[in-house]
Amino acid sequence: MSAVVTGIGVLTPNAAGLSEYWSATLAGRSGIGTISSFDADGYPARLAGEVTGFDPAKRLPQRLLPQTDRMTRMALVASDWALADAALSAQDLPEYSAGVVTASSSGGFEFGQRELHRLWSRGPKYVSAYQSFAWFYAVNTGQISIRHDLRGPGSVLVADQAGGLDALGQARRQLRKGGRMVVTGGMEGSLCPWGWSAHLAGGRLSTRDDAGRAYLPFDEDANGWVAGEGGAILIVEDSEAAARRGAPRVYGTIAGYAATFDPRPGSGRPPGLRRAAEGALADAGVRPADIDVVFADAAGVAELDRAEAEAVTGLFGPRGVPVTAPKSATGRLSSGAGPVDVAAALLTLNTGRIPPTPNVSRPAPEHRLDLVLEPRTAPVRTALVLARGHGGFNSAVVVRAAAAPVQIPGPRVPAAPAR
Incomplete structure (x- = not known):
């Protein structure tokens, strides 16, 4: 048995969708610019990688919008794309054989900030009942599981930038225990004043205003990084199960x-x-x-x-x-x-x-x-x-x-x- 990737959903600051992401990436097209989701003029760092043009109302049922943070909406859409890419659904698999493993660094910061503002400005009865879970690190795992009837093992990894790879490692571990398929990856969306304050607290954000010179890894002029939002969701399957069902494509193996x-x-x-x-x-x-x-x-x-x-x-x-x-x-x-x-x-x-x-x-x-x-x-x-x-x-x-x-x-x- 090996763990193979049969579907990919990508949503990043420079592209939405797998083919679009690859074209943008080969071209070196940047998605970094001045923050537009809130007024960042008073902050020492004002650049970010924002996912632009994303309208969840066109991609998700209306009932999901009041109960989800931006990063969860992006995770749900990316998981839809990944499962469609793999030509796979829960109905194709034995019950409890497919699960979800995601990674998160911040949870639903934007949702949490909005509800805390309501708490202190208007009172507790104005706080959304969905605040109880919409802010939580594991919410993407839960919402993806519910949306796609994935009743197998679910978990979340919290290890900042390393967590996304940890999620893939955990997904492979679940397959070795007998699972058939795992929806896995990571999605972030903490570009709000509360989240931005957390980014700034690390002391490593670039404070330059030139988007082309702000984030320069391994360059003589390196001056810190630029934070961004987005991520990718991958479908990882047992190789034998993928072959039996005739998966339309196998991108490669998590070796x-x-x-x-x-x-x-x-x-x-x-x-x-x-x-x-x-x-x-x-x-x-x-x-x-x-x-x-x-x-x-x-x-x-x-x-x-x-x-x-x-x-x-x-x-x-x-x-x-x-x-x-x-x-x-x-x-x-x-x-x-x-x-x-x-x-x-x-x-x-x-x-x-x-x-x-x-x-x-x-x-x-x-x-x-x-x-x-x-x-x-x-x-x-x-x-x-x-x-x-x-x-x-x-x-x-x-x-x-x-x-x-x-x-x-x-x-x-x-x-x-x-x-």
């Missing part, structure tokens, strides 16, 4: 996964990212020489970029493997970032096109990385995806190509049945 935690500051011990990468490679049964491309965590903060570069060069050697960070066009999407990178890695495996790291023009030579600055054509069979979360979380996933490349679905935004 390896590992997670570590950094030692306490001042301990003198090295960060844990390299150990996570080594663990994922060992889990996949591959050597460093087998990895054709690395999708980097790409913090855009000088000391964090240095630590990641040391982990990569220590494992692969100086300029030993192409390294890319397409997230410099979207911003860092917290728990949504890892699944988006895995989606990009799978598309790379199927097209032989490595996407670029937009906006970076002067890679810092001390990092000694083969940083992909323009789309690159190369035979790619195995990719490594890295992620780090605030506070010391590290995760790594190895994805391997399927037996034959698949055709990337053309532009389409399928509508799931309104329920």
Whole structure:
């Protein structure tokens, strides 16, 4: 048994839909700009990767709108797209054999802020009853499960940026326990004053106002990252079950996964990212020489970029493997970032096109990385995806190509049945 990806739904600041995302990513088209969802003039950081043009009323039943936060609406739509891409529904599977595993860093911040404002400005009777769950980290898992009648195991991972890869690792674990299919990934949407204050508290947001120079991972001019919203939902199936039902496409295999935690500051011990990468490679049964491309965590903060570069060069050697960070066009999407990178890695495996790291023009030579600055054509069979979360979380996933490349679905935004 292996865990294969048979469906992908992507919603990011630079595109909505899988084909659209891939076109934007290969072109290096940026979705970063001045925040429009609230007045950010009084804040030191004013740029973000916002999902624009997203109208949930056109994609979801009206009854769901009052009870969901923006990030849940995006997660529901992306899961609709992913299941449609996989040509799969709960009715195709034995009851309790399909579950949901998502990752979240903040929960429904926008919903929570609105209801807290009502509490203090108007009184408790004006607070929505849906506040009891709409803010919660696990709400995406619950709402996706309800919408699609997925009654198998459900869980949520909370590990900031690393959590999205942890969700994929947990999904694979559920399949090994006998599950047939898991809807998994991560989606974030905390671009509101409350959420923005939390982002700023980390002290690592870029304060530049030039969208093309704000988020520059591994660049000599790196000055912090830009936060964003969005993410990706993936359908992960047992390979034998996918073959039996005649899945229309298999994008690739989740071949390896590992997670570590950094030692306490001042301990003198090295960060844990390299150990996570080594663990994922060992889990996949591959050597460093087998990895054709690395999708980097790409913090855009000088000391964090240095630590990641040391982990990569220590494992692969100086300029030993192409390294890319397409997230410099979207911003860092917290728990949504890892699944988006895995989606990009799978598309790379199927097209032989490595996407670029937009906006970076002067890679810092001390990092000694083969940083992909323009789309690159190369035979790619195995990719490594890295992620780090605030506070010391590290995760790594190895994805391997399927037996034959698949055709990337053309532009389409399928509508799931309104329920």
